[in-house]
Amino acid sequence: MDKSTKIYIAGHAGMAGSAIQRRLAAAGFTNFITRTRAELDLTNQAAVDEFFAAETPEVVYLAAGKVGGIKANNNFRAEFIYENLMIEANVIHSAWKHGVQRLLFLGSSCIYPRDCAQPIREDYLLSGPLEQTNEPYAVAKILGVKLCESYYRQYGAQFISVMPSNLYGPNDSYDLENCHVLPALIRKAHEAKVGGTPELIVWGSGNPRREFLYVEDMADACVHLMDSDIDHGLYNVGMGDDLPIRELAELVMDVVGYDGKIVYEQNQPDGTPRKLLNIDRLKSLGWLAKTQLRDGIVLTYQDFLSRLDRHS
Numbered sequence: 596m597d598k599s600t601k602i603y604i605a606g607h608a609g610m611a612g613s614a615i616q617r618r619l620a621a622a623g624f625t626n627f628i629t630r631t632r633a634e635l636d637l638t639n640q641a642a643v644d645e646f647f648a649a650e651t652p653e654v655v656y657l658a659a660g661k662v663g664g665i666k667a668n669n670n671f672r673a674e675f676i677y678e679n680l681m682i683e684a685n686v687i688h689s690a691w692k693h694g695v696q697r698l699l700f701l702g703s704s705c706i707y708p709r710d711c712a713q714p715i716r717e718d719y720l721l722s723g724p725l726e727q728t729n730e731p732y733a734v735a736k737i738l739g740v741k742l743c744e745s746y747y748r749q750y751g752a753q754f755i756s757v758m759p760s761n762l763y764g765p766n767d768s769y770d771l772e773n774c775h776v777l778p779a780l781i782r783k784a785h786e787a788k789v790g791g792t793p794e795l796i797v798w799g800s801g802n803p804r805r806e807f808l809y810v811e812d813m814a815d816a817c818v819h820l821m822d823s824d825i826d827h828g829l830y831n832v833g834m835g836d837d838l839p840i841r842e843l844a845e846l847v848m849d850v851v852g853y854d855g856k857i858v859y860e861q862n863q864p865d866g867t868p869r870k871l872l873n874i875d876r877l878k879s880l881g882w883l884a885k886t887q888l889r890d891g892i893v894l895t896y897q898d899f900l901s902r903l904d905r906h907s
């Protein structure tokens with residue numbers, strides 16, 4: 596792809612979008628279009644259409660959306676389904692209408708049925724009921740996959756969908772009520788260490804298994820795909836390996852240097868028991884994740900500490 600290609604990154608300020616922009620910049624791309632939420636409300640159809648008409652991007656990375664951990668998904672069900680489906684419908688339709696050459700839509704591994712066989716292959720989509728805690732978000736993300744597929748099948752639009760496992764890394768949210776498990780554990784372990792607290796609270800039973808992907812690897816996979824001759828389809832992206840939350844908590848405590856006792860808050864939801872992705876499809880295109888979980892947590896903890904410094 597030409598390095599002067601005009602690229603719109605929707606969600607450039609978020610963890611995923613900012614990683615994609617860094618990765619593209621490192622590869623020599625320079626012609627980025629970005630808009631903050633205050634400048635462009637992606638749930639507003641007329642505003643999005645005007646934006647595409649005026650800017651005519653050639654390539655789009657759709658990394659914008661309402662995201663959060665198990666509790667946020669469960670509590671803010673209306674916002675999670677409404678905002679995500681509006682953003683996807685507006686951006687994907689306007690991208691097609693205004694002649695975008697290639698688009699990459701970012702979803703999540705929660706689109707797959709709760710109890711499907713593991714590791715999860717792309718073709719298990721819509722083969723069974725979803726996990727309840729994040730069903731509204733998952734339904735919206737399935738809609739995005741189906742939008743890309745439909746515009747490809749009817750119009751030949753080169754729209755690709757990428758489903759990453761649980762992402763973590765620089766620029767994550769550490770808001771304990773609403774964030775994902777890995778940033779939550781980093782913050783809790785750090786605060787327990789600094790405050791001399793003997794116990795660390797972990798939600799649920801500690802038994803659910805999760806697969807974690809360093810966000811820089813996710814960005815690398817997206818750029819790899821957009822650089823390939825793939826012109827449509829659904830692609831899982833993950834490490835190919837998972838672990839129970841119990842072991843994740845121990846690993847985070849070890850990296851942070853906190854050796855208190857783990858207490859399980861059993862009245863909090865466990866969510867889906869497991870969602871390990873089958874990554875053969877992406878592997879067959881010559882892509883593999885580079886960052887081992889421990890190394891990624893070390894880097895993420897450094898980012899967390901540097902942000903504390905900046906805010907203190």
Ligand code: GDP
Nearest residue numbers: 664665774775776779797798799803864865866
């Ligand atoms: P999920 O992958 O959609 O379920 O989202 P999360 O990353 O929020 O949660 C993953 C798992 O970690 C769930 O089983 C949670 O109950 C568990 N967990 C344990 N402690 C925490 C915590 O402090 N915050 C969050 N968000 N999840 C936690």
